[in-house]
Each structure stands twice: as C-alpha cells, then as structure tokens.
Amino acid sequence: xxxxxxxxxxxxxxxxxxxxxxxxxxxxxxxxxxxxxxxxxxxxxxxxxxxxxxxxxxxxxxxxxxxxxxxxxxxxxxxxxxxxxxxxxxxxxxxxxxxxxxxxxxxxxxxxxxxxxxxxxxxxxxxxxxxxxxxxxxxxxxxxxxxxxxxxxxxxxxxxxxxxxxxxxxxxxxxxxxxxxxxxxxxxxxxxxxxxxxxxxxxxxxxxxxxxxxxx
Numbered sequence: 206x207x208x209x210x211x212x213x214x215x216x217x218x219x220x221x222x223x224x225x226x227x228x229x230x231x232x233x234x235x236x237x238x239x240x241x242x243x244x245x246x247x248x249x250x251x252x253x254x255x256x257x258x259x260x261x262x263x264x265x266x267x268x269x270x271x272x273x274x275x276x277x278x279x280x281x282x283x284x285x286x287x288x289x290x291x292x293x294x295x296x297x298x299x300x301x302x303x304x305x306x307x308x309x310x311x312x313x314x315x316x317x318x319x320x321x322x323x324x325x326x327x328x329x330x331x332x333x334x335x336x337x338x339x340x341x342x343x344x345x346x347x348x349x350x351x352x353x354x355x356x357x358x359x360x361x362x363x364x365x366x367x368x369x370x371x372x373x374x375x376x377x378x379x380x381x382x383x384x385x386x387x388x389x390x391x392x393x394x395x396x397x398x399x400x401x402x403x404x405x406x407x408x409x410x411x412x413x414x415x416x417x418x419x420x421x
Contacts, residue, residue, distance in 0.1 A: 257345075257373075258365050263300060264347050265358050286356075288349035294379035297346060301339055301378055304332050343375040350374075 268288070288296070311325050321329075338344070348354045354372045361371060 255365070258363065258368055260300075260345075261347055261358070261361070261368065261371055261373075262363055263303065264296070264349070265361060267299065268296060268349060268358075287352045288355070290350055290376075291379065293346065293349050293376055294382065296349070297339065297344060297376050298378040298380050300346070301336050301344075304328075308332055339378055340381045343377040345373040346376050348372045348374040 269285075308329060311321060311329055314325075315321055335344075347358050349358075351372060357370050361367065
C-alpha cells in the first residue's frame with residue numbers, strides 16, 4: 206500500500222535532488238503547505254491570546270481607579286470584592302476610551318492635510334471597529350460581578366498559560382444602554398399608536414350612525 210503519511214520537510218530524504226515535477230517534489234510541497242498552515246494557526250492563537258491577555262491586564266490595572274478618584278475613594282475600592290453590572294458597563298466605557306487621545310492626535314493630523322502612515326490608518330480602523338463591535342454585540346471582559354474572578358484577577362501575574370482561570374463575559378458599554386432603552390420605548394409607543402387606530406366603519410354602520418335608524 207502506498208504511504209500517504211505527510212512527513213515534515215526536514216524528514217524528507219534527498220529533497221535537494223528532487224525534480225520539479227516529480228512525486229517527491231509534490232510530497233515536499235504538501236509538507237511545506239502543511240507546515241505553513243500549522244505555523245499560521247499557531248501564530249493566530251498566540252496573537253489572540255496576547256490580545257486577550259492585554260485586555261485582561263488593562264482591567265486588572267484599571268478596575269480600582271478612575272481619573273476622578275481621590276486617594277480615599279481608591280482605598281475604599283481596593284476593598285471591593287465584586288462589581289455591579291452597571292459598574293462593569295461603566296468600566297467598559299473607560300476601556301473603549303483608552304485610545305481617545307491617540308485618535309484625536311491622528312485625526313487632527315489628518316485634518317491638517319498630512320498623510321497618515323499605514324500603521325496609523327490601520328490603528329484608526331481597528332479602534333473604530335472595536336467600538337462598533339462593542340456597542341453592537343458587546344466585548345469580552347473579566348466577570349467582575351463574580352467575587353472568585355475578582356480574586357483570581359488580582360492574583361494573576363500576567364502569565365498567558367493561566368489566563369483560562371479568568372472567566373470572561375460579554376458586556377456592552379453603559380453609554381449604549383440608554384440608546385437601546387429609548388429604541389425599545391419607541392417601538393412600544395409605535396405599537397400602542399397602532400392599537401389606537403380606529404377601524405373603518407361598514408356602509409351599514411355609517412348609515413345607522415347618520416340616521417339613528419337600524420338598517421335591515
């Protein structure tokens with residue numbers, strides 16, 4: 206039976222002598238393609254883990270303090286064991302605004318007629334996409350409404366291998382909640398208006414109302 210097992214490129218013998226159109230050359234191409242796909246998948250997993258890790262680190266380092274906190278308030282917050290959902294949503298707003306200063310600088314540069322570097326344009330696109338996705342579907346954040354997660358987050362040393370100990374939940378920013386509530390109320394109001402639309406009278410009912418006489 207033919208051996209269809211795909212070997213690693215380094216394990217293929219006499220690969221330097223392989224003819225471009227030979228069976229060995231095809232074997233080498235298959236092995237290279239497989240190794241490329243494996244490396245790409247691994248890179249994507251690492252990048253995803255790093256991105257998730259950076260987000261979790263931000264929440265670990267910023268969950269206790271905001272710009273308006275004084276020292277006494279910070280000390281009080283350090284004793285907190287759990288956050289309410291409203292507080293978590295407010296923290297998501299702060300998280301989404303973390304790049305505002307850089308965005309304003311780049312937009313000002315663009316308004317002055319200066320060309321942005323490719324990485325700067327990409328940065329603006331990524332920030333815009335992040336905010337839109339967060340408002341539409343929410344963003345994965347540490348579940349600070351769970352005391353065990355808060356405790357684990359405080360103790361987390363940033364090791365990506367132990368990142369699975371931090372439970373994440375999907376949470377929308379607080380700033381989008383009033384807009385959603387307004388939309389719901391508007392839809393309910395439209396439904397109520399539709400219920401109040403008078404029904405059309407039949408010809409017989411119209412005659413009866415006009416003459417005060419029953420029509421047989």
